[in-house]
Amino acid sequence: MTTTRVCVAGGGPAGIMLGLLLARHGIDVVVLEKHDDFFRDFRGDTVHPSTMNLLDALGLRAGFDAIPHHPLTMLDVVANGVRVHAVDFTTLPRPNNFLTLMPQWDLLDLLASEGARHPSFDLRMGTEVIDVLHDAGRVSGVRVRDSDGESKVRADLVIAADGRDSTVRRRVGLRPAARGVPADVVWFRLPHPSRHVPDTLAWLSEAGMLITIPRPDYLQCGFLIPKGRFDDMRAEGIERFRARVARGSPPLTEVTDHIVSFDDVKLLSVQIDRLPTWTAPGVLCIGDSAHAMSPAFGVGINYAVQDAVAAARILVPVLTRGGGHAEIDRAAARVQRRRAWPTAMMQRIQQVVHRAIANGRAVRVLDNPPTRAQRAVMRVAIPVARPLVARMVGYGFRPERLSG
Template identity: 55%
Template structure:
């Protein structure tokens, strides 16, 4: 195993392709890809990460850093430095249904120090991790470099790497293992011919920024009534806000006009009324098409899917980043020993799927049920104001159970991962 950067062999004639040889090629510089690249490089594994964009500055991406991710950063010795970056810490999450405040999640029930949720722009998180990864000589991040297809062995069909194009031309990246972490619209997944099962969720989300009102309530993730569901994420200086709409309903909403949109926001989340006038154009409103889908097979010889390329999660609970990072940890734990021994097999990739697919199935089932019952336009009608006798009894009996379960389910995950001692151990000289 080399301690130098992955090897590059430039083409010597016009029109030839540059060849890069490495142990692992990761396609996609999101949370799954950057975390996996960081872990592999720390373990001394040669890794090339391809990111098609020139930077990480894309808005309205998953910005939630869960307690489980904080614990992983602690294992890497990066937790305290990470928390020096601008962020918000939230110890509990409330929701307001039909004007009634409910307290279902308190992360302080988790063991300290990782007993809170962090909101941080995803680009800051990815910049931080990639800087740490670059300190390792076996890590290479190629920005503005888009994968376009797979390299395969002509006889066995085994994946040998990827074809890509970057600022300096076309590239062939040859790798023992290729990991597709390139999101829910994965180019590599399409090239390999895999089609995820789509569970047909019936909502989309509109995202927009609002000034911070002079009077603000306690941290509240959602406001629901019989007409709408409004999401609010406190960014210290402003609110990142959203509204859940029926899938495909953005055109109808636009046709009703901005005044009607602003009034819906102000009626459902009343504390926003003084600031909704800041939305002066539909250009300020971004549509997130919500998808819940997954592959049932995540691998073939030489190729593994993780993160959104394997399973697209709903925004519910903000767990997408958490699950992508846990995929990366499970992958590193399994493949690092095999790569060090030059003995990686398809059984190792199957083992990653066996570990990560069950918790994905569980969380997606919870998300789908949540959207069916409450996390949808009009979901607040499940609770009247004042509550009926039956509703009061349900809250009295159900909330204590929810408060015991939800901090661990959301903060740690169905099957939380821990970085193995072998990955954390310094590579052999």
């Protein structure tokens, strides 16, 4: 059995970041990740300016820059063949006036390596949380399973950072309230076409919405489909799916044959949900465990990291002065009060986007060529919106800062 001050279930962005921040203050923390490594494809790749600001504050910029990544100063959308410069991050303060694309496992490796420099940081890979422990009506730790069998980790506070299917959350009876989403996403890889295509976040057409995320050696692609229609799409056959990809983005026509079968296509069931209460006695939920975000704007990692920073800033003073269980639980409740509003605001915007264009169906927001009225909107409204959207996407609502 292990005894620690804080036990974090889940080694994603929220869990690893919180573990690192607590360890920097000398607080004993055990982080439990059920997988043996961080390599999970088709996860979010976007690292936002607010996250890079935090990495700078942690002194991790050199390590971050050493990892191959793909900076984007603009986010383009192609609507019915018309290219629109939708988001301009250069309007944000330097030096982090851009968004960058980096595989999530590389970011997690960086944070975990930094955490390992602190004696109070204990990351256990291949260790799955299977239940919670109770003592006098309060969660007092977790039961885990690893290659050696089952054991216990006792803690003054358990952080549920184990994702939208959180075991900890389920075991303490916390249930999220779902916000309806009309679409799912299927993810697949394609090589870059021989002809250079400008970085394009999304292609909107009668085929629907196609996402193309540039990685150094390939494109990570996502196609939105109507909710629950994946089996129907499979039944139609891979040739029809390839043709739909080609209609969605004509420059990809030459590479669609790399989608050999539906074994190359992975389904992500899109969810937007949020816990009414993020805490139970001895437990605090953060990240996807507290609020599943849609892939819209790629803000999931950003919001998970922001939760971790807020949790550390609020919990560290209580934990370092030896606060008791009642004080710890009150501090945990303050984390929800801090993060619930920015989460709700972003989720509302995501819902609007899903209703308007990201619904898995044909999307027509512009004529080609654009009408006179559409050209007027593009000349006037889009330049005004660009910096506002850049700030919303780049920082989210109520961005967090380190406590020191």
